[in-house]
Amino acid sequence: NTFVIVLARVVGGIIDSALSGNREGGGRGFAYYIIVFVLEMVFGLFATMIAMWFSRHREFRADHGGASLAGRQKMIAALERLKLNHGQSTLPTQIAAFGIAGSAAKKLFLSHPPLDERIAALRSSTVA
Template sequence: MFTRIALFMLTNLAVLALASVVMSLLNVNPASMAGLLVVAALFGFGGSIISLLMSKWMAKRATGAMVIETPRNEAEQWLVQTVRRQAEAAGIGMPEVAVYDAPEINAFATGASRNNALVAVSTGLLRQMNRDEAEAVLGHEVSHVANGDMITMALLQGVLNTFVIVLARVIGGVIDSYLSGNREGNSRGIAYYVIVFALEMVLGLFATMIAMWFSRRREFRADHGGATLAGRQKMIAALERLQANHAASTLPSQVEAFGIAGGVGEGLKKLFLSHPPLEQRIAALRATQARAATVA
């Protein structure tokens, strides 16, 4: 967690420095809202969109996932056939199907669009789950693709990044003007950049909380989608298997939010988790199952 915070701070420092250089080159007054919004949107959405477009390539590189071009055995053939059937049922293009080497039970989906996606499963999943459970996990990941979750997350992150950049500079400008005796214009002292950097850290943390809250809501929808594609009891069984064999995820940060398994945490750490607790996800499916039985 400390490593992530350090990387987050360094990334924000780099963005702050680069945005400041660009605004100086373009003669953009940080107090000018129109110019600030344009630059903020450029930086806010730019990184998110580039990451989205490169998501499949980065996921393959980061995990070492091998795409199944031609199935080499019965297990790979079953994987491809199952994903194809579920993709047709969900109304999306056939995703690439891949396997990556990892001991834990996990899988992820990523891609720039509903018709250009990747679904990958770990070798640990293939070893430790039966076919019904694995089918439900694949349904969960195909549902992420069908729901457009990768695109939605990228757009949400772009909006949040933009607001962080804008608010940090607006509030920073007000504070700096007050401390410097209402100095105006493009001239800014080192205190302004220190204030803006500190504000970006604080606002960035709040933005991350919002993004992770949305990510947790999205997991419930993907579980429901997996239950629709594979069967509710299979989805419940898959989550129970994850609960019984829970291990720390080895997925890289680029795709961790789109894995079937999530982290655990207490206190404030819960606000930064991309997945809700497994017991909550299982309870939600059981509640839906009970409501359906009552209606029937």
């Protein structure tokens, strides 16, 4: 978060200076604060996507480590068992329409990869 805030303020200052033509007075105008706010939102989204990518990568590594300890087939069986209960919606039927549909953009914000991908990665690995 600190990196996002600092980067947004630096880039915001550069953009504000370029748009204002380096006006005198040295104060930050209203446009600067709007630019910084928008940049914080955009940079925050990118930071979240990066953090979630690391989380998904870490999950694949954890599966690989579990497979090396317990055996690949046991780990696959455990993930398949988890998958039996995972696919069912927990939203009440009255608000189920407000659930996020599966989309490519949604995958960027997932902290865990889909179970099918995890199982496929284990099946294609060379862990005993």
